[in-house]
């Protein structure tokens with residue numbers, strides 16, 4: 001049962017919104033040594049590409065961690081608009 | 092919607108539904124607003140609810156509620172690399188009255204919210220509350236999708252990352268106050284589950300794991316048995332995960348691979364993956380003018396190491412909030428002085444009592460030795476007791492040898508543990 005995070009997310013149901021609910025001001029990320037977002041996000045929504053942090057709001061399972069776990073506070077967290085985002089069938 | 096409500100409840104989790112149900116039963120006009128497609132759509136838990144809180148105002152609820160299994164078997168397993176030591180406890184008294192049930196939140200939360208609706212509350216799903224409505228520096232309602240809706244009292248039941256409590260200035264977020272839970276639902280036939288966990292038909296097991304499974308990060312693993320699936324997961328402290336630079340989702344993947352765990356889930360199919368934060372020590376102030384905070388939003392969670400309780404806390408605090416609204420309606424006074432009655436009720440009840448009793452537990456549970464050294468010592472000791480490979484020592488001498496160099500710490504930790512737990 002060794003499935004990757006991408007396969008795991010494939011098992012989750014989403015109603016994807018056009019509007020992004022989490023905004024990350026990545027301009028400050030280059031000064032961040034810890035890059036904690038690469039570890040805490042259980043859906044691996046933060047990635048490092050060519051030295052730059054990218055955040056993909058689609059596939060966010062709304063765990064809430066990035067509300068407080070970014071040491072620079074550059075994550076502007078909100079929940080998706082009503083009806084959008086993840087919907088668990090078991091939970 | 093131009094009418095004014097007696098109370099608006101933000102969030103249809105167990106805290107919100109308990110408040111709405113109780114208010115509706117008392118004849119008050121209660122509105123619950125839920126951002127999910129349906130109550131429970133956004134909600135995750137390990138999988139067991141202690142029955143006492145709901146049983147107080149819905150006696151025998153399990154006869155109609157969508158419960159999975161009644162837990163009669165408790166198992167605690169210390170995991171090492173190659174070995175494990177388990178404590179296996181069964182108790183017939185857990186049946187009458189039932190101590191706890193495994194549940195799936197998508198089903199349970201819908202059922203509970205519908206009970207509130209049957210009692211007379213209004214439920215509006217698919218709507219996110221965007222902000223609080225203020226009048227003369229007092230909370231006077233909510234703003235959702237551009238609409239302003241007024242209420243005498245707003246009850247924030249919006250979970251561990253309570254944006255409502257934050258907007259009201261009652262809560263600040265700090266990473267060290269939260270744990271992260273990750274979970275998967277693994278489908279297995281009913282009979283296989285009952286055989287593997289040694290269960291009578293419809294009875295259930297809860298198994299907790301400490302040690303190797305969290306990669307030396309304070310926390311633990313769990314397996315709860317549902318009817319035809321297992322709830323399998325991991326809870327870790329977020330600050331420690333970051334400190335050790337470990338990918339959160341890798342921990343649950345490796346948990347599945349652990350030799351003890353993999354035997355229990357073998358042949359199963361993962362149906363869903365989910366994750367959610369747990370406000371382990373993230374308390375907030377619980378009331379202000381025109382507003383009350385219940386359940387996870389207020390940080391009303393107790394982790395004693397072997398019991399993680401948020402559902403019963405949310406339900407009891409939701410019911411207490413309804414009592415406080417009734418008291419305020421009687422006096423037509425929704426000031427914080429009058430609403431402070433809510434906290435008095437929680438103090439008299441188990442909610443704030445248990446939080447006070449276990450307030451040292453999180454600090455104790457952050458001790459690395461619990462997750463590394465002690466499971467190792469236990470496994471080594473039992474290995475020596477059972478292995479026959481030459482001259483044997485008496486059990487007591489093995490114990491002395493196995494704990495050499497660590498005994499002072501062990502005794503101190505034991506004393507701390509006894510005091511904290």
Ligand SMILES: Cc1cc2nc3c(=O)[nH]c(=O)nc-3n(C[C@H](O)[C@H](O)[C@H](O)COP(=O)(O)OP(=O)(O)OC[C@H]3O[C@@H](n4cnc5c(N)ncnc54)[C@H](O)[C@@H]3O)c2cc1C
Pocket residue numbers: 079101102103104105106107124125126127130131132133134135136137138139140141218219220221248249250251254271272273274324325326366367368369385386387388392399400401402403405
């Ligand atoms: C992995 C894990 C394992 C756990 N295991 C256990 C266990 O075994 N036993 C136990 O008792 N507890 C357990 N808990 C804790 C338990 O899940 C919580 O304590 C409980 O869900 C709290 O209920 P609540 O009603 O306060 O909040 P929640 O259940 O979080 O409900 C909050 C609701 O508010 C809604 N909402 C949020 N913001 C808005 C908004 N702006 N507008 C509209 N709606 C909004 C959400 O969609 C949600 O429905 C566990 C938690 C986790 C994460």
Ligand code: SF4
Pocket residue numbers: 024026028029032033034035036037038046053069070071072073074075
């Ligand atoms: S932790 Fe925060 S500041 Fe650091 S890289 Fe990630 S998003 Fe940027």
Ligand code: SF4
Pocket residue numbers: 022040041042043044045059060061062063064065066067
């Ligand atoms: S809410 Fe959780 S899952 Fe979503 S991006 Fe933030 S950390 Fe990742």
